[in-house]
Amino acid sequence: MSSMLTVCNTGSTPTFVTKNRAEVLDLTLCTNHMSHSVTNWKVHKDTSFSDHRLITFQVDREYSTHPSHYRNVRNATWDKYVVHLDKSLSEIPHKLPTTYSVVVERAISSAFECSCRLVMRSSTRRQSWWSAELTSLRKLAKRSHKKALRSKSASDWSASKEATRAYKAKIRSSKRASWRKFCSEVNNLPAAMRLHRVLKGSKSHQIGSLRKPNGEFTSTPGEALNVLFDAHFPDDVNISHRHQNTDPSLVLEDDDLETRIVTEDRVREAIKSFDPYKSAGLDKIYPILLQRGIDILVPHLKNLYSSSLKMGHVPSRWNEAKVVFPSKPEKEDYTSAKSPT
Structure with a gap:
């Protein structure tokens, strides 16, 4: 109560799962005035390629921050x-x-x-670094993880870890190659400024x-x-109402001054x-x-x-x-x- 935060977790589904442990370790926190807006909190049992499972929730607001249509x-x-x-x-x-x-x-x-x-x-955007090989490695990692959850054998868990490790390593190498290609194609000032902001980390x-x-x-x-x-x-004081009326002190006495400015x-x-x-x-x-x-x-x-x-x-x-x-x-x-x- 002193921190004005509320725990949004519901149910007892484990959020952290390994071959010998299954516990609720992850918490979703929000401020008190937002707690009523957080709904559909859920722990997904699909493979997240991590010991921590994927958690999703919905924030109900009166407005949309990302319009579905644009010009x-x-x-x-x-x-x-x-x-x-x-x-x-x-x-x-x-x-x-x-x-x-x-x-x-x-x-x-x-x-x-x-x-x-x-x-x-568009709700989806294809990443430039994604490839067919990554799709294949992701499918293999998911199959290995599901098999390890069913069998609970040490060999299957080792195979799952190895498949996940290979998938993540390929993602890192693909991102590095894509980043090098992007940097090599920077040939004008606006693109260089965007790259500078990314490297600087300004937000x-x-x-x-x-x-x-x-x-x-x-x-x-x-x-x-x-x-x-x-x-x-x-x-x-009363700045929100000041613009509604003309300020006499700002009226120009020289009738020709505004035409010259x-x-x-x-x-x-x-x-x-x-x-x-x-x-x-x-x-x-x-x-x-x-x-x-x-x-x-x-x-x-x-x-x-x-x-x-x-x-x-x-x-x-x-x-x-x-x-x-x-x-x-x-x-x-x-x-x-x-x-x-």
Whole structure:
């Protein structure tokens, strides 16, 4: 109870099995607020190529982290995209920046959906290092293990261990050969950067339990977000409502200043500077969508930025962001609210 963790194991099926032992050694733990979401906990009796048996369970959530369908922006029909975008933005009255930004965003998204078909996300992906020999060795290891479980003889257990050892050795050699081939084919900067990130081991961290100022730990994602908010914005009150109204102190007194700061040439230059297939934000708009429709979008974006600057009004959509928690070298403790960047 003091650690706020719950054991998810059910039943008494052994999780660790050898020729002379069968015990429950493996535990599945989760936080208290997630315990009701963990269902169908099960120990599989199939060969796992280890003394520890495979354990699976299901986490019931209200959302799916991996949508079953997606659109590949590289396969979009750009002529169709431009035509639909031009039609959607042909007659838009000049309104407040918030309304204007929503209309432009929806026009881009709608044009993309009409020009790029929805495809099913594959649930399986063949590994480049897999081979027919590995398939044969895996079948042999499974047969040997099942035979050893039935007979319980020392000779059959030795044969099972030897078959499993040969199978794992072949996996390691195949992975090494595939990795060498991949490294030898790196011939451009983007591929080299991806390889560098893999070797460096950098990864993003999800928000977990954070330590509160009183020493206790958060138990829900919402509570963790509140701790982060209080740590990074200690003096900012009612920030969630600030974008809803225009701030008079930000209104420009010079009527021509926004026209000198925001020009179509500058907007066009900024759009062209993006990497075409850079990851999209929360609006799911890739830079290539702006670049392909640049002649149509530049006048609207110029008006939008000018209006926002002149009125001192930031569209509510622009106040939303996706926060990533990168790892830091030789840092293992991420329970402090000051750790995320």
